[in-house]
Amino acid sequence: MTPPATRKPLIEFRNVNHAFGTRPIVHNIDLTVGESEFVCLIGPSGCGKTTLLRMVGGLLTPSSGQVLFNGRPVDGPEKEISFMFQDYSKALLPWRTAAGNVSLALEATNVPAAQRGPRIKELLAKVGLANHADHYPAQLSGGMQQRVQIARCLAQEPSVLLMDEPFGALDAMTRQALQDEILRLIAVSKTTVLFVTHDLEEAIYLGDRVVALYPNPGRVAQVFDVKLPFPRDQLSTREHPEFLRLRRELFDFIREGEA
Amino acid sequence: MTPRAKVLWMIGSVCVTALIVVAWQMIANYSGIPAVFLPGPDRAWRALVTGFTTGDLTQLSMATVERMIYGWVLASLAGIVLGAIIGSSKIAREYVAPMLEMVRPVPVSAFMPVVIAIVGLSGGMVLIVIALGAIWPVLLATVHGVSSVEPRLMEVSRSLRLGRLQTLWKIALPNSQPDILAGMRIGLTVSLILAVIGEMLTSEAGLGYHVLVAARAFRSADLFAGVILLGLIGLVSNVALQEIERYMLRWKQR
Amino acid sequence: MKTLKALLLPAILLLAWEIAMHVKNVQSDSLAAPSQIAIAFKDAMLDGTILSRTAETLRAALLGLALGGGSALILSIILGLVPPVARLLQFTIEVLRPVPSVALIPVAILTLGFGYGMEISLVAFSTFWPILIYGHAAITNIDEQMLDLAKVLRLKTFARITKIILPATLPRYFVAFRLATAVSLIIAVTVEIAANPLGIGYELMQASQSLHPDLTFALVLWIGLVGWTLNTLLLFAQRRLFGPAGVAFGIQQ
Numbered sequence: 001m002t003p004p005a006t007r008k009p010l011i012e013f014r015n016v017n018h019a020f021g022t023r024p025i026v027h028n029i030d031l032t033v034g035e036s037e038f039v040c041l042i043g044p045s046g047c048g049k050t051t052l053l054r055m056v057g058g059l060l061t062p063s064s065g066q067v068l069f070n071g072r073p074v075d076g077p078e079k080e081i082s083f084m085f086q087d088y089s090k091a092l093l094p095w096r097t098a099a100g101n102v103s104l105a106l107e108a109t110n111v112p113a114a115q116r117g118p119r120i121k122e123l124l125a126k127v128g129l130a131n132h133a134d135h136y137p138a139q140l141s142g143g144m145q146q147r148v149q150i151a152r153c154l155a156q157e158p159s160v161l162l163m164d165e166p167f168g169a170l171d172a173m174t175r176q177a178l179q180d181e182i183l184r185l186i187a188v189s190k191t192t193v194l195f196v197t198h199d200l201e202e203a204i205y206l207g208d209r210v211v212a213l214y215p216n217p218g219r220v221a222q223v224f225d226v227k228l229p230f231p232r233d234q235l236s237t238r239e240h241p242e243f244l245r246l247r248r249e250l251f252d253f254i255r256e257g258e259a
Numbered sequence: 260m261t262p263r264a265k266v267l268w269m270i271g272s273v274c275v276t277a278l279i280v281v282a283w284q285m286i287a288n289y290s291g292i293p294a295v296f297l298p299g300p301d302r303a304w305r306a307l308v309t310g311f312t313t314g315d316l317t318q319l320s321m322a323t324v325e326r327m328i329y330g331w332v333l334a335s336l337a338g339i340v341l342g343a344i345i346g347s348s349k350i351a352r353e354y355v356a357p358m359l360e361m362v363r364p365v366p367v368s369a370f371m372p373v374v375i376a377i378v379g380l381s382g383g384m385v386l387i388v389i390a391l392g393a394i395w396p397v398l399l400a401t402v403h404g405v406s407s408v409e410p411r412l413m414e415v416s417r418s419l420r421l422g423r424l425q426t427l428w429k430i431a432l433p434n435s436q437p438d439i440l441a442g443m444r445i446g447l448t449v450s451l452i453l454a455v456i457g458e459m460l461t462s463e464a465g466l467g468y469h470v471l472v473a474a475r476a477f478r479s480a481d482l483f484a485g486v487i488l489l490g491l492i493g494l495v496s497n498v499a500l501q502e503i504e505r506y507m508l509r510w511k512q513r
Numbered sequence: 514m515k516t517l518k519a520l521l522l523p524a525i526l527l528l529a530w531e532i533a534m535h536v537k538n539v540q541s542d543s544l545a546a547p548s549q550i551a552i553a554f555k556d557a558m559l560d561g562t563i564l565s566r567t568a569e570t571l572r573a574a575l576l577g578l579a580l581g582g583g584s585a586l587i588l589s590i591i592l593g594l595v596p597p598v599a600r601l602l603q604f605t606i607e608v609l610r611p612v613p614s615v616a617l618i619p620v621a622i623l624t625l626g627f628g629y630g631m632e633i634s635l636v637a638f639s640t641f642w643p644i645l646i647y648g649h650a651a652i653t654n655i656d657e658q659m660l661d662l663a664k665v666l667r668l669k670t671f672a673r674i675t676k677i678i679l680p681a682t683l684p685r686y687f688v689a690f691r692l693a694t695a696v697s698l699i700i701a702v703t704v705e706i707a708a709n710p711l712g713i714g715y716e717l718m719q720a721s722q723s724l725h726p727d728l729t730f731a732l733v734l735w736i737g738l739v740g741w742t743l744n745t746l747l748l749f750a751q752r753r754l755f756g757p758a759g760v761a762f763g764i765q766q
Binding site: 279368467488490 | 515517518520522523543544600601602603604605607608609611612613614615616617618619620622623624637668696698699702703706707714717720721722724726729732733734735736737740741743744751761
Binding site: 057058066076077079082083085087090091093094095096097104105107108136138158177 | 409411412414415417418419420421425429430433434436509510511512
């Protein structure tokens with residue numbers, strides 16, 4: 001379960017177990033994510049995909065086993081690892097404008113005030129919110145709020161982006177727009193992404209690899225390599241024979257798991 | 260309701276108030292209640308005009324307002340600082356908060372005799388009592404606000420590796436803003452009440468003492484003028500704070 | 514364990530206070546050691562002063578609450594059921610409500626003289642507003658569907674009030690009355706301290722002016738205890754009657 005030999009390993013799960021009380025959540029996870037790789041974790045609820053993400057984010061320490069980042073064990077949130085939450089309405093500071101929310105990440109790394117303004121402007125422009133800098137989250141649509149969160153994550157200049165079902169609560173059109181947005185941004189910055197979703201097509205569309213998990217307790221079931229050409233396109237990629245084949249395979253796999 | 264209808268209703272409701280004032284005048288004129296007990300609005304108005312042209316009432320009002328605001332600012336600052344400390348520390352919440360809950364139900368005016376005995380009859384005593392009384396709503400609101408931050412925001416803070424102080428300053432305190440402002444509004448009302456009572460007890464110059472003396476001397480027009488002024492101070496300070504609140508909490512509006 | 518933690522700090526403070534008073538050998542007209550306060554409290558309790566004075570205060574507070582709260586209850590129902598009346602009275606209410614109740618003490622002395630009458634009226638004035646405001650809010654917040662139900666059932670006004678509106682708003686009215694009870698005690702004691710020769714507040718003022726710090730402190734603590742007991746009893750009743758939902762609403766206030 002290693003990435004192609006051409007990639008340097010960046011994140012490694014080594015025999016990771018986690019239990020909540022006596023209830024095991026994830027069991028014997030071994031997984032390596034390479035540099036600049038886009039890995040999607042999918043599986044039914046109870047498969048521990050969010051748990052794994054939180055471990056990399058330093059928000060959770062595994063009961064046993066190790067999570068390595070750049071060869072060192074993760075023992076707390078890392079500066080280079082950025083976490084993007086699903087519930088945008090709760091993950092933004094409601095009393096700060098879009099610009100203010102992006103600024104928070106810069107303040108956290110002690111960027112001098114004078115340099116923040118231009119950086120924020122540039123970041124908001126990158127996610128298409130140049131004209132909404134002064135809006136409060138309550139005045140923005142769900143998709144826009146999630147764009148603010150993307151900008152906040154990018155402000156950290158992370159080498160790893162952890163995304164926990166970031167588009168799960170958005171409508172289909174917005175979701176597709178944001179998928180392309182992320183791919184475009186990642187293509188430039190070469191950021192490594194670990195992406196949790198329960199949407200098969202989203203996983204295939206975005207990922208270099210898709211890791212499917214079994215539930216109760218969460219285990220790695222199978223890893224699918226996605227050999228689809230970049231840049232991906234909402235129409236042609238989704239009609240690509242390889243896409244359809246993978247979708248079929250994953251669909252069967254999930255249905256088996258449910259039966 | 261259309262804006263037009265709203266304005267019409269507002270005018271109507273002002274008219275009702277005006278009618279009540281007219282009724283008050285009629286009762287004062289024709290009911291046979293001596294003017295010593297019930298002066299009409301005309302007499303109260305004249306007392307107000309005289310008071311302001313001689314400058315007496317201006318000075319007394321300023322004295323009371325100053326007292327109220329000093330005590331309130333003192334209480335609010337202390338309440339926010341203490342509340343932030345208690346609210347952000349689990350240990351402080353467990354050890355200190357219960358004691359605060361025990362002290363809170365004591366009517367603050369009951370502390371007055373104690374404070375008078377220690378500090379003496381002075382303006383300082385009034386200030387202390389105002390601060391003691393107005394601190395509770397702010398303190399408790401801050402403790403509540405700081406200790407009830409959305410858990411997801413605490414994760415955002417951890418994920419961004421914000422320090423303890425940064426988390427308090429950038430996340431927990433702004434999160435308590437609505438609670439703190441509501442607490443401060445109650446605190447301001449308490450401040451005015453205690454300023455008036457304090458002046459009555461200590462004979463410090465101000466509207467509180469003024470109305471008490473007017474009543475003792477059966478100068479009922481002055482008494483009513485003073486009460487009207489105190490009501491006005493209450494009204495204006497409340498409305499001003501409401502507007503500030505609305506501005507500060509504009510992020511809540513869609 | 515939780516109560517132990519809660520009691521630790523007050524215990525330490527009391528002990529430090531007691532020790533400080535003895536070590537420094539304070540002979541003061543304004544301070545007293547906790548042990549002296551306890552003795553003064555015991556004496557005043559045994560000769561019946563505290564209880565009879567407290568009864569006076571509570572009588573004034575509760576009668577005032579009944580008068581003020583009762584009329585506010587009726588008015589709030591009228592305002593809730595007949596919106597035009599609410600709109601017409603809005604300005605008058607907004608203008609009268611901020612008048613600090615204590616500013617009316619001299620007015621009450623002038624017109625009613627000292628005694629129960631003035632104290633009861635002042636308590637009534639102060640408790641009137643919170644119940645009017647909370648009550649009106651409670652009625653305007655009733656679920657539309659419930660009012661529609663009343664229409665569908667063709668309930669007469671009186672039946673509508675007793676069968677739908679009061680039960681639906683009871684928890685909120687209870688909270689309003691609980692808060693107003695605290696207000697009534699505060700105002701009664703305040704009026705007694707400021708002017709009225711009656712009740713526990715007057716007793717407290719007397720103790721302070723005759724330079725009995727032990728009794729003064731004892732009475733302050735006692736008044737706090739009475740307030741705390743009233744509130745705790747009402748909170749308990751609220752929890753029993755309306756469950757956690759009612760309490761949650763109370764905390765928000």
